[in-house]
Amino acid sequence: MDAVFHALANDTRRTMLERLAEHQLTVGELAEPLEMSLAAAAKHVTVLERAGLIRKSARGRQHVCRLDPAALASADAWLRFYERHWNRRLDALETLYRTEPESAAKDG
Amino acid sequence: MDAVFHALANDTRRTMLERLAEHQLTVGELAEPLEMSLAAAAKHVTVLERAGLIRKSARGRQHVCRLDPAALASADAWLRFYERHWNRRLDALETLYRTEPESAAKDG
């Protein structure tokens, strides 16, 4: 889970995922629009792979990357689970504002 | 967005958020169960705060932390948006398997 969120915590890598949501792409294709070396881009790909967000397979000398939604689903599940709590808190706060504005203001 | 996912990419901080989903807590209360110094825990709190995930307010010498769901909602929105694409890809892949197993195997 650390690895998944860490992988998502970088705009280059999120952009890669966005592009991979459309087509599968080779490492070179992923690197092409980026203003960094191929080696640097390949490192980002490795981070995504080790987080389980993508899979790589060799096709000749090209390495094709495609999305693996399982890890993303687990991150999503984490957020959704706690979202329930947050919504509960927000509802409670809203109720508090309606009934006791001063106390609610103190709370937040 | 980088900051939000970075903040989530650490188990100590996710645990803090889980606890804050239940009650608001002081920095000391957040630090108490952790096997690290108060200063280290306070640094984690700062990371959460700078990501916009929590808000801190002074109450005497205690600093009370409570969840701010807005940033979490944005992370959730990102995941949900791309989830649509992933699901579409998965559906397409499934269809491909039904109609052209060999070609589908090549694709993944």
Add this chain to the structure above:
DNA sequence: GTTATCCTCAACCATATGGTTGAGGATGCG
């Protein structure tokens, strides 16, 4: 006023991260 408590801040350290370059393996092409 004095002392204890809660927390921040600054300095420091080890390791991780994100980039570079250069070398080289494996494959495709003429």
Add this chain to the structure above:
DNA sequence: CGCATCCTCAACCATATGGTTGAGGATAAC
């Protein structure tokens, strides 16, 4: 074969991260 291409690997560098300790500010308690 000989060479170009795609990519990995290793070494290196600057900076960030996650922890420590020690000092100290602000507030609470006596």
